[in-house]
Each structure stands twice: as structure tokens, then as C-alpha cells.
Amino acid sequence: MPRTVDRRSLLLALGAAAVLAGCGAPPEPAGETPAPSPTPEPAPTATPAPTLPPVPGPRPGPNQVISHGPAPSGPADRRIALTVDDGTAPDVVAGYVAFAERSGVHLTFSPNGSYNRAWAPHAPVLRPLVAAGQVQIINHTFTHRDLRKIGDKDRRDELERNDEWVVRTFGATTRPYYRPPFGFHTPEIDGLAGELGYTRTVLWDGSFSDSQTITPEFLMEQARKYLQPGVINLGHANHPTILGLFDQLTDLIRERTLTPVTLDEMFGTSRATG
Template sequence: MAAGMSLLGAAGCQNPFDGADPPPAPVPDAAEAGAVGAAPVGSPSQWASASTAPTATPSGAPSPTATGSPTATGSPSAQAAQPVQPVHKVLTQAEGKPVYELDPSRKVVALTIDDGPDPRYTPTVLDLLQKYGIRATFFLIGENAVQHPALVREIADRGHHIANHTWTHPDLRHLSDAKVRDELERTSDVLFKTTGRQPTWFRAPGGDWSDASLRIAADLGLRNMAWSVDPRDWARPGTSAIVDTILKDVRPGSIVLNHDGGGDRSQTVAAIKAYLPVLVDSGYFFTAPPN
């Protein structure tokens, strides 16, 4: 079983990432992930349409459909040349609560990458994900995104989900409502202008949500994604410690937290290289919100 094999469109398969932007026409070289079961909050609907999955390949072999970037006419970044006023989805109270895990009845993992983009580590992470045909969610910091727009577009063009991680990575619990709104709104705006995709998911730095951030995120059409597996890779505990924590704690429905920015992430990159083939060989699929 390869990580990129898709379960999208399966009967009874519901969307744990309800409220995500609707998927565009399938991009031939975008590595699509498996679908998952019901979300822990609300009553999410099924994903609207199936996505093209790469041909199953043995662990360690490059996915034949996950190579290169799409052409300019079909790429999300090309859409940025045609500005459209973004429309925010009105969120219910249930949709506004942080999601900590997915449905445990399916052997699916959501891999999330925080604090980028970073030109030192993000390209290597992208190559590793491509090798195994995995889609991930990249929670990008606005001030990093504005410095590296080409890298933001590359993440999007490779089929990964682009999400909001504030502009400066502050502790939102200590900011006024106006400052919280500025942190979220500026980041969503720059990501939309850079990729043509309106962000629909948000993660508070450190997982430190506040009443203001939850309220403002909902107002901006942003759902909140937390995590259930944290190897504390940001603290650089050692590659083996990161790998051991993930392999010990991952279970069906896990949301895994990793970082590709915010400092020296060489340990994280080495850990991803080590644990991805183990999870794939163990029969796990990977998922991300539709683009």
C-alpha cells in the first residue's frame, strides 16, 4: 500500500476538513492523499469530488505522478495574476473549534508543517513528500511568505495545502482584538495574492488559541487545526528522539506536528526522511484539506 493511494469518494467517507476551499480540476503531478472519516467536531459533509491519485509505488520509489510543477496555465500560482475578491465561508460554532485529531476508524494521518517557508529546509521537505506521493498542510508565517513568494508558490503548485500561521508568530493570548485580526488577515491576504488560494485553515502559534483568535478566525472563514502528535522538533531534541516519538504516538487519525522554519530544522528533515517510509510500510495513508 502506498501513501498516495486515494480513498477519496469512497461510500460513507466524510471530510474532517469541512470548510476547506473546493478542489480545483485535478493537477496531473499533484500527489493526492487518502480521505478519512468523520471529524471530531460538527457534522462535516463528504468531499465534493475525487482527486487523481498517483500510481501505487513501492516504499522508497519516487511517485511517477509527483514530479515537477504544473504548467503556468493550470497552476494555482497562475491564478494569482487574476485577482478575485475572496469570499469567506460563514462558520458554525462547531466548525470554529480546534480540530485535534481525525476519525480513528481509518488508518490515516495528517502531516502538518509549521513556521515556513524556509529556503534552507522547505525544498528538501517537499522532495521527501513528493517521493512518497504525500500531501501535507503547510502552516505558513506571513512575514516568511512575503520574503519567499516563489517558495510559497512551489508548495502550492506541488499540491500541498496552504494554511495561515499568523504574520509574526506571536502569542495571541496577549494581543488586542485589532492586533489579532491584523496578524490573521495580513497573512491570509498575502497567501491569497501569492497563490490564488484563499486560506481556510489556521493554527495558533504554540496552539495557544484565545477567545479573540477563535472569533476572528471564524469571521475570516478560517477553521482551526491543532495536533495530536508533537515530537517537539522545534526544541531540537535529536533526530532519533523525533522519530521515536512520532512512531510511538502515531495512531489512526493522528495530526502530526513538524517544523520547516523558525531555526535549524536539519533534525526535522532527517527525521521525516526516516519515519515516512516506516509509516507508509505500516499501511498508513496521508491526507490534507482539498485545495
């Protein structure tokens, strides 16, 4: 005998089915299409970091002593070479490196490898600046000995050992520039340097006079006297006086519309050729 379906139960079942059907997503309104997903922005292309050229071999030749930049090419040529020797004080080396990094000022460093503990920690910062041409490193001998008081073998060792240290630490040769310690040199010493590829003996015609401890006032007096177009200026990374004066020196350079350059930039030489 067929089972009788209770009318009330049937109505409840139909109502539940309708509720479940209503839980689905509502149909799209007629005439409308879904908004397209936004296209992601392409990732910016990173500018490749400058790379250091292969280290060239020595290019022996006659030596030339230089203490001033070449004749200006015109009134707008207001180049000046700021050079920094030694590195006996790690905090002063760190200050100069930080100054170069934040200001973009072009500098030429003349360090001694015997002060490796002060210089080596800054190789990760200095290598890219050297590769970009903002910083140059020249030879100042390994131990800062008076070259007049030692023989040719030791002179050769002082120059070659320091260049090997610079190449190992900063990735570029110091040739063709060397600065004799204390500025003491002879034609015989310069001739030997030329045989090793150091065809430029670099002296100076301006100085902060800071090889010894001086006052900030005296250093700025020297700066106002010597920071002029064409000057090769000498400073030292040995005493802390300079650390509080970088902003004042930058202001002076701007006021005089000077363009700090490396020795390579001043004389048209290159690390790629030595």
C-alpha cells in the same frame, strides 16, 4: 561541297551520348512499387496541469476546535494529517518541499508570511501541488505572535495579512483553517477567527517535538509514538534534524499502512469554497 564526317569522331560522339544516358536513375523493376514513407507518430497529448480555483470570499460561522481526525470509516481508514509550521530555516523549507515533490506524500503547511524569504522561492513547485490537492496551506498568522497578548484589531490583521500573502504567493486561501501560534487560543480569539471565515482552529495530538533542536533519535522516537491513524501530527520547518530522516519516516508510514492526507482531505473541506 558537303563536309565529310570523320568515322572515328562519329563513333566517339555516339559513345559519349550512351554514357550520359546511363547516368540517369535506373528504371523500376517490373512488378515492384516504391516503399511507402513511414507515417510519423502523433505527438503525445500533454496532460493539462491542474489549475487553482478562484479564491472564494470568507464564509463566517461558528468556530470548531479540532485536534484529531474524525472517527474512522472502517479498518482500512488509516489516514493521518502531517502538518508543518513556521519556516524559519530556508534549507528546511526547501527540504520539505523537495520531499513532497519527489514522494507524493500529502502535507499541510502552516507558514508565517514573515518568513517569505524561505517560502517564496518554492512557489513555482508548490502552486501545482496545491492545485492538485497534494499540499494545503493554512493560516498560522503573519508574525507568529501570541494572540492572547494583542487586541482584536491586531489579531484580525495577523490573520488577514497572512491569508493575503498566501493567496498572492501560492494562489489559494488558507480558510477555513487557522493554527494559533504556540497553540494558545481562547473562545474570544476563536470567535473572532470564525467571523473572518476561520471556522476551524487546528491543534494537534501528535508531534515530532522539534520546535527546538533535537537529535534524530529523539525525533524518530516521537514519530514511532505518534504516527498513528487519525492523528494530526505537528512538525516544524525550523531545524535541520528532519532533513536526514525523510526516508525513515516514509518507511514508517508504509510499515503502518498509513495514508497521509491534507486537512481538506481529512475533514471534507475545499479550497474552492474556503
